[in-house]
Amino acid sequence: MSFTTFVTDKAGLQKFYEAVMASRETYAPVEKFGKFDFKRVARLSECDPVSPIAKTLSIKPLFFPRTAKVMKYVATSAGTDVSEVDEDPLAVKRVILGAKHCDARSLQVLDKVYNWDYIDTDYQKRRENTVIISTRCDKADTHCFCTSLDYDVENLDALDVLVVNGADGKTYLEARTAKGEALLGETFTSDAVRVTKEEAAPEMKKQYDAFAASFRLKMDYKEVNAKLAKIFDTPEFENVSGNCVSCNTCAFVCPTCHCFKISDEKVKDTGVRYKSYDSCNNGYFTLMAGGHNPRPVKYRRWRQRAMHKFVYYKERFGENLCVGCGKCTISCPVNISIFEVVSQVSAAAGNRQ
Ligand code: SF4
Numbered sequence: 190m191s192f193t194t195f196v197t198d199k200a201g202l203q204k205f206y207e208a209v210m211a212s213r214e215t216y217a218p219v220e221k222f223g224k225f226d227f228k229r230v231a232r233l234s235e236c237d238p239v240s241p242i243a244k245t246l247s248i249k250p251l252f253f254p255r256t257a258k259v260m261k262y263v264a265t266s267a268g269t270d271v272s273e274v275d276e277d278p279l280a281v282k283r284v285i286l287g288a289k290h291c292d293a294r295s296l297q298v299l300d301k302v303y304n305w306d307y308i309d310t311d312y313q314k315r316r317e318n319t320v321i322i323s324t325r326c327d328k329a330d331t332h333c334f335c336t337s338l339d340y341d342v343e344n345l346d347a348l349d350v351l352v353v354n355g356a357d358g359k360t361y362l363e364a365r366t367a368k369g370e371a372l373l374g375e376t377f378t379s380d381a382v383r384v385t386k387e388e389a390a391p392e393m394k395k396q397y398d399a400f401a402a403s404f405r406l407k408m409d410y411k412e413v414n415a416k417l418a419k420i421f422d423t424p425e426f427e428n429v430s431g432n433c434v435s436c437n438t439c440a441f442v443c444p445t446c447h448c449f450k451i452s453d454e455k456v457k458d459t460g461v462r463y464k465s466y467d468s469c470n471n472g473y474f475t476l477m478a479g480g481h482n483p484r485p486v487k488y489r490r491w492r493q494r495a496m497h498k499f500v501y502y503k504e505r506f507g508e509n510l511c512v513g514c515g516k517c518t519i520s521c522p523v524n525i526s527i528f529e530v531v532s533q534v535s536a537a538a539g540n541r542q
């Protein structure tokens with residue numbers, strides 16, 4: 190299927206966004222206390238579709254909520270009455286506006302695990318009903334390294350509609366999937382002009398090349414994968430995780446981390462069961478009922494985090510469990526960077542071989 194490309198200007202882009210908002214439930218980055226989180230919006234003035242990378246939380250909670258009610262129960266003299274919560278995971282079609290490319294890509298990575306041994310139908314329903322519009326960044330942030338990983342950022346098909354800032358105020362809108370093509374068709378405005386891929390290609394390529402050249406961080410992920418796969422017991426993990434305070438923030442903000450816990454909150458006879466984010470950096474994460482904990486110290490937990498992201502997930506699903514967004518580093522209270530951890534550990538391991 191061939192997809193359409195339009196060229197417009199800033200005012201035309203604004204009209205497109207407004208048409209999208211009028212036609213579908215729309216989520217976009219909304220600023221609160223200096224951070225941008227994806228919230229439901231009705232007007233463009235409520236959000237910033239090009240919010241700063243370093244201050245924007247991921248879109249993961251729109252697919253895997255931070256905390257969600259699983260069921261309610263009441264203890265009665267006859268036993269326990271259990272009722273399902275009446276929250277529909279997603280009944281209507283929606284659009285996400287302003288997702289970063291790395292965030293859009295993270296969903297392709299998560300699709301693998303959510304469609305594996307257990308099919309998460311809530312996640313699937315949310316995925317099917319969502320169209321993602323993503324503006325390509327013009328410049329990398331200090332902690333970004335998406336272009337060093339195992340996906341094609343320039344030709345990404347994880348997003349449905351690509352927005353690219355061209356020269357002289359021009360803006361390109363390109364459908365990347367059938368869902369994106371349908372949305373562009375429905376919301377096409379007279380301010381946008383259809384162009385061929387060949388006509389749009391030189392400026393879009395120029396923008397990508399400038400973006401790709403702006404990265405401070407670069408790694409050879411294949412080398413990292415190969416070197417980490419050969420080691421397990423190395424003192425390097427102790428060195429890099431020494432300052433970690435096991436707060437779990439890195440996992441909570443990460444668009445690809447997907448560990449969760451089930452917990453009950455009960456007052457007298459009435460309780461609610463929740464499914465909430467958890468993290469392998471938690472000291473109790475692997476604590477077993479009999480008291481044994483195979484990861485009682487933080488270097489083992491950090492080793493699991495790094496190996497899961499750059500070895501185990503890759504071996505099982507063919508993808509790194511990291512999209513190079515840098516969110517974990519930006520949010521870490523003690524400045525630990527996954528980029529540095531895997532680079533340093535694999536380099537030290539390589540030196541000893
Ligand atoms: S955010 Fe930093 S301190 Fe907190 S668990 Fe992650 S690495 Fe450790």
Ligand code: SF4
Nearest residue numbers: 443511512514515517
């Ligand atoms: S590990 Fe860090 S850089 Fe990688 S996807 Fe998660 S938050 Fe982003």
